[in-house]
Amino acid sequence: MTVRRYLIRRLALMVLVLFGVTVVTFLLVRVVPNDPAAIYAGPRARPEQIQEARRILGLDRPLYVQYGIYISDLVQGDWGTSLRTRRPVLDDLLAFLPYSLQLVFLSLLVSIIVGVSLGALTAYKKGGWIDNGTRVLAIGGVSMPSFVLAILLQILFFRILGVLPVSNDIDITISQTHPITEITGATAFDALITGNFTAFGSAMEHLILPVLTLAAFSTGVITRMTRSAMLESLGQDYIRMAKAMGVPKRTIVLRYALKNAMAPVLTIAGLEVAFLLVGTFFVERIFALPGLGTYATTSMLSLDYPAIMGITVLMALFYVFINLIVDLIIAKLDPRVVLS
Amino acid sequence: MSGATRTDAAGVLGEWRLRHASGLSEARHNLRVFLRDKLAVLGIAWVLFMLVLAIGAPVIAPYPEQGRGKSNLSERFEAPSSKHWFGTDNLGRDVLSRVIFGARIPLLISALVAGSVLIIGPILGGLAGYYGGLLDETIMRITDIFLAFPALILAMAFVAILGPSLQNLALAIVITWWPWYTRLVRGQAVSLRQRPYVEAAKTMGVRNGTIVTRHILPNAFGPVIVAITLDLGTVILEVAGLSFLGLGVKPPTPEWGLMVSEGVEYVLEAWWISIFPGIAIFLLVLAFNVIGDGLRDVLDPRMKR
Numbered sequence: 001m002t003v004r005r006y007l008i009r010r011l012a013l014m015v016l017v018l019f020g021v022t023v024v025t026f027l028l029v030r031v032v033p034n035d036p037a038a039i040y041a042g043p044r045a046r047p048e049q050i051q052e053a054r055r056i057l058g059l060d061r062p063l064y065v066q067y068g069i070y071i072s073d074l075v076q077g078d079w080g081t082s083l084r085t086r087r088p089v090l091d092d093l094l095a096f097l098p099y100s101l102q103l104v105f106l107s108l109l110v111s112i113i114v115g116v117s118l119g120a121l122t123a124y125k126k127g128g129w130i131d132n133g134t135r136v137l138a139i140g141g142v143s144m145p146s147f148v149l150a151i152l153l154q155i156l157f158f159r160i161l162g163v164l165p166v167s168n169d170i171d172i173t174i175s176q177t178h179p180i181t182e183i184t185g186a187t188a189f190d191a192l193i194t195g196n197f198t199a200f201g202s203a204m205e206h207l208i209l210p211v212l213t214l215a216a217f218s219t220g221v222i223t224r225m226t227r228s229a230m231l232e233s234l235g236q237d238y239i240r241m242a243k244a245m246g247v248p249k250r251t252i253v254l255r256y257a258l259k260n261a262m263a264p265v266l267t268i269a270g271l272e273v274a275f276l277l278v279g280t281f282f283v284e285r286i287f288a289l290p291g292l293g294t295y296a297t298t299s300m301l302s303l304d305y306p307a308i309m310g311i312t313v314l315m316a317l318f319y320v321f322i323n324l325i326v327d328l329i330i331a332k333l334d335p336r337v338v339l340s
Numbered sequence: 341m342s343g344a345t346r347t348d349a350a351g352v353l354g355e356w357r358l359r360h361a362s363g364l365s366e367a368r369h370n371l372r373v374f375l376r377d378k379l380a381v382l383g384i385a386w387v388l389f390m391l392v393l394a395i396g397a398p399v400i401a402p403y404p405e406q407g408r409g410k411s412n413l414s415e416r417f418e419a420p421s422s423k424h425w426f427g428t429d430n431l432g433r434d435v436l437s438r439v440i441f442g443a444r445i446p447l448l449i450s451a452l453v454a455g456s457v458l459i460i461g462p463i464l465g466g467l468a469g470y471y472g473g474l475l476d477e478t479i480m481r482i483t484d485i486f487l488a489f490p491a492l493i494l495a496m497a498f499v500a501i502l503g504p505s506l507q508n509l510a511l512a513i514v515i516t517w518w519p520w521y522t523r524l525v526r527g528q529a530v531s532l533r534q535r536p537y538v539e540a541a542k543t544m545g546v547r548n549g550t551i552v553t554r555h556i557l558p559n560a561f562g563p564v565i566v567a568i569t570l571d572l573g574t575v576i577l578e579v580a581g582l583s584f585l586g587l588g589v590k591p592p593t594p595e596w597g598l599m600v601s602e603g604v605e606y607v608l609e610a611w612w613i614s615i616f617p618g619i620a621i622f623l624l625v626l627a628f629n630v631i632g633d634g635l636r637d638v639l640d641p642r643m644k645r
Contacts, residue, residue: 013484013488016481016484016485017484017485017488017489019485020482020485020486020489021485021489021494024485024494025497028497028498028501028502029501139626139629139630139633140626142573142629143573143577143622143625143626143629144622144625145577145580145581145584145597145600145618145621145622145625146581147581147584147597147600147601147604147618148600148614148615148618148619148621148622151600151604151607151611151614151615151618152615152618154607154608155607155608155611155615158608159608159611166608274490275490275492277490278490278492278493281496281585282581282584282585285585286604296496297585297586299500300496300497300499300500300585300587301500301585301586301587303500303501305501308497308500308501309497311493311497312493312494312497315489315490315493316489316493319488319489319490320488320489323488
């Protein structure tokens with residue numbers, strides 16, 4: 001298979017996935033027991049008002065027509081109007097997404113750095129106390145619900161040690177003395193690019209515990225993946241060959257084995273991005289942070305259908321896009337992927 | 341008469357043992373290797389202990405009424421003491437009793453999810469893998485859609501829209517898991533299809549349906565059972581997570597995730613309300629994960645630690 005055919009195949013799969021996700025969310029909202037028109041019209045609406053709402057929302061047309069309209073609106077950037085905030089859903093999503101992306105990005109960075117180092121180290125010193133200790137930590141990391149870890153960290157760092165803040169994205173006093181010019185909505189990033197270092201410091205301080213919480217799970221996953229990928233590549237013939245030729249162990253581990261172990265690690269890290277984004281639902285709720293997670297949970301609990309559909313579609317877009325990028329990087333690293 | 345049947349039964353059993361001698365000795369060997377993993381054995385013990393608590397909750401819990409959700413406003417926010425080992429919550433309910441009752445939902449849903457995927461996976465995967473062609477293509481593309489997407493979001497949207505309840509929670513979680521098992525069984529079925537004994541059955545004119553149910557599915561079950569054991573920890577995390585967000589069972593049902601969220605507001609003053617159910621989730625998930633790890637070591641020695 002050529003690179004071009006591989007790319008076309010991947011893009012076709014992407015379209016298929018997006019089609020599937022929109023059909024599922026669309027049908028889900030159409031078969032619900034609660035009538036969207038009644039919610040739109042408000043709690044004390046008269047029957048003719050509900051009828052009117054049904055006409056405005058297009059609910060009186062055949063299903064496939066409704067789906068067609070939904071898709072064409074979606075493509076044109078009209079993701080509907082939130083029943084709760086009464087603002088366009090896409091505007092809402094784009095306003096809240098950057099803060100969560102900042103959280104996801106920092107957590108991913110932490111988990112890749114820590115996970116790959118620990119994974120490589122434990123594969124290198126297999127069976128030693130570092131290996132066993134890390135195994136316990138990694139399995140603990142993937143067994144701990146993020147919301148419980150968040151609470152434990154809050155108790156430790158706020159109640160017992162009194163060193164770190166436990167809620168909001170920035171210190172309230174600092175946000176008034178050093179107001180942040182909002183550009184993207186990602187507090188720390190905005191403060192940094194506008195040179196507002198006092199606010200940046202405060203925002204970063206407020207990010208420490210959320211990032212630690214969010215990164216725990218993916219660090220566990222990446223550590224275990226790196227370790228097994230390293231062990232696999234350390235067992236290959238070319239490594240034995242290099243050993244026999246007297247290549248220093250450091251060079252073997254870092255230059256040969258680690259490089260070849262990167263493909264599966266990258267795949268896993270790519271998948272983790274999506275899970276981190278879902279993880280923000282929990283972390284943002286506990287730390288009272290203004291991101292997509294908080295928006296999503298509030299929308300889901302208040303039955304805000306257009307917003308729920310929007311969030312699902314956004315997540316799907318995000319996920320297939322990340323997957324595509326990861327697949328392309330891997331195809332670049334390992335040409336065999338394209339050929340099979 | 342009864343003596344004769346017994347001898348027959350013994351004879352049949354003996355013959356069965358003889359025929360499956362290699363399989364049996366392998367199973368015995370695997371069991372021995374598995375039991376050597378102290379952590380995994382501890383995991384099994386913990387799961388069994390939780391099962392006993394869940395079933396015997398009305399007898400074991402010190403305050404069964406409060407465990408089920410009856411409030412007790414005269415004893416709110418009491419710290420852990422000899423009277424209330426895990427303290428009391430914002431409605432004065434005994435946290436220990438609620439943690440004990442809380443073991444029921446995750447275990448029940450795990451059983452439901454395991455049962456459902458053990459039915460759906462083999463049916464869809466078996467059909468897809470054995471018949472191939474358009475049927476295979478359709479089923480596999482549908483699983484592609486589900487797998488190329490963070491399923492937890494779909495589960496959340498599902499519960500949010502259909503309304504939070506135990507049934508919808510279980511249904512939403514099954515929706516996120518069936519594609520994995522369908523694929524797994526399909527892979528098995530595809531490889532089993534080419535085995536000589538299946539070819540032999542075909543040439544002898546055995547019907548397709550019989551081949552699938554008698555020769556393909558029984559052999560595809562093993563890997564599915566191992567996989568579901570590995571995944572139950574994640575299923576429990578999903579149950580607790582959805583409930584924590586308010587997208588699971590409704591209060592006052594005792595459920596660990598929900599209990600953690602009920603205590604979040606007071607966590608800096610009354611930590612015990614959230615921490616004990618939180619630890620309960622952690623330990624049960626951990627137990628399933630170490631069992632899974634142990635199983636994997638036995639069945640895939642290459643991944644040995």
